[in-house]
Amino acid sequence: MKYHQVLVIGGGLAGMRAAAACNRRNIKVGLLSKIHPVRSHSTSAQGGINASLQNHVRGKHDSAMRHAFDTIKGSDYLADQDAVVRFTEDAPKRIYEMENWGCPFSRTPEGKIAQRPFGGAGYPRTCYAADKTGMYLIQTLWEQICKFTSASMREEMVIYDEWIALKLVIDKKKIVGVVAWNLKDGELEVFRADAVIMATGGIGRIYAGTSNALTNTGMGMALAYWAGVPLKDMEFVQFHPTTLKGNNCLMTEGCRGEGGYLINDKGERFLANYPDSAVAMEVAPRDIVSRNIEREIKAGRGINGEDYVYLDLRHLGAEKIMTRLPGIRDIAMNFVNVDPIKEPIPIQPGHHYTMGGIDTGKNAATEVDGLYAAGECGCVSVHGANRLGGNSLLETIVMGAAAGESAVKFIEDGGKTGDVSKQLDKAKKEVEDKIKKMFDSKGNEDPADIRDEMQKTMKEKVGIFRNEKDLKEGHKKIQELRERYKKIRIMNKSSLKFNQDLMWNMELEGDLDIAETIAAGALNRKESRGSQFREDYTKRDDKKWLHHTTYKFTPKGAKLGKKKVTLGYFEPKARAY
């Protein structure tokens, strides 16, 4: 049995920032990640990270409160306003911290952190490092982690890379430990911990056509959900307007922030034809732009009548593209053989982000003592029904730090886990039995087929445009897949060492259960708000629906509940750009 005062699950930006916060307060921390931390999906974030630094010539009047207003309006008033204000007030110090630690931000002529315009923002406040902001941030944090671990003589911080968590162990409403699988040697191990921080990221791979990494499965959120921790606002799923046609790699919002155009088959900047994007055009928020692109495609005005439109950067010129969007150019050239300097990029909306997640308060605490969640896997909520671009990277470091500090405080206030070896051994035995059952199964369902059908169902029935008929069909289909999952066949029964066949298919159970929550929540919410667009209920309805949805796990499916939205700063108003 291993012991850490704090165990962080997930090695992306939120997880590493949380671990750093613990380390700074001399709390012994373990960082457990199913891939090496620098391989995390945070690295794929491109466009930037928001803070009201006032570095841009047009940003001199920006402030944390204006950032909060834009975030709340962007959320279609479903964000908790006290949490948002804390979030935007913390933003500058967290970003300066990353700069001070070495993050190579692009610079203004005065040598300050450069900022660019982004969707839904009143001022240019998205701090950027070319179009690889996520990669530079993750390397910077990894560098700091290396600094801590190499300076450490007493194993204050231990990295467990290529370990996957399989079960959270909760005893009397308190987290006491985790069962995890060391992929490298194939052993199951139990961790005792005083506090646990979930930082497992998004769940994009339950959708077909996602910008997310292959590693973004439903397993992370499902660990908390299975352990009885409620999820929140799962129906709100963000579709990014510009993902590359075909493999749906992200083409940053920075492309439009820098002045790129969206063009239909007739060569028009069609966003002008829709009232909700006619003024802001390409820098309207993501939910609105994605819907209007889909409408163009459905009206037959996609390029050659197909399911994509063009993102045209050519007028920006070679120098701007090479200095501010070099990564975009690389991806376009590698995957569709298009050089954005010479040709427009074929793009289509694709699944991108989960506003929902593990229900936490503004200090990242869940309802279970000692259990915290930060980053995309958590739901504070600062994004409400629609997240603004540049706020997710910010959430990782603000909430990562908050989760770390909350865990430290919890421990300093006496939140210790005593002898729980019985509970942990029992949990380990349950996991072993589950794996044995999967190996012994005589079923003949092919899990790859189940995964494909789930992804297709979520895209087609629980996608950008939703209605009762589709959602009912989608939900029913996911429930059928959950039944079929019980009879899956595992191909590789040799050992647990890097048994990726078993790993992916254990994660598939999490995928399916999380998919079920999204379909159930979308069906339940009979209004249109932010990313949730119902063709049968096209208006926002604050009287009935200005509340969060909560989800409790039951074997049959999610049990839905309500939770109040915290207002107090800005009254809900109609939302147009």
Added chain:
Amino acid sequence: MRKKVTFKVFRFDPDVDKKPYFKRYKFEVEKGMTVLDGLFHIQRKMDGSLAFRSSCREGVCGSCAMHIGGKYRLACETQITGLGRTVTIRPLGHMPIIKDLIVDMKPFWDKYAQIRPYLIPGDPDPIDRERVQTEDQRKKIDGLIDCILCGACTASCSVSATNPEYLGPASLLKTNRFLQDSRDNAAEERLRLAANENGAFRCHTIFSCQYVCPKDLNPQASIAEIQELALKRSLGKDIAKQ
């Protein structure tokens, strides 16, 4: 257009197998399919025992560097079409095999940790503001900050292959990333760590690192810059950054 391709894949589990072997998998590929897509096809439909690393599938996370059709590349960025009818796939070289295409990158990360791979500014962090860096100063680290730590350069380097103490191209590139950063103030220490017989001066200028780098970076140029700085310092010249 569909055609059949054979993947000839390196297989080895040191706990079970007496020695490594190649296994052939023949399957239909479509235009646009990458080597990583092919490996997933094998793992999910043909042989669940195959092991390989992957994550972002867009060439930024550095997980899937391997030896494909005679060259180290990222599996996710490499189209199958154009590689011929048989594609030979091997793991990164000179590192212990854990299973199949998964190597133990500990030697790589140990070298990385040795060079103190973090900003050493020499003064306390200003906390409530950034350290000022001009656009020109920032330009100096373009191409040095873009390493995705995939290990392709180290695997291709014949010096790394024969001298386990050699820091290797990725760590030396990283060293130069800090040497050239106007905010870093530890040139003496960095040169002590990197400009020695197991660092920049061990390089044989074979240029394989530059040849294979999937991000088109040039570790070789960084090694030369470290050598130059070390030389200047030994001649008593000021090596402070402009």
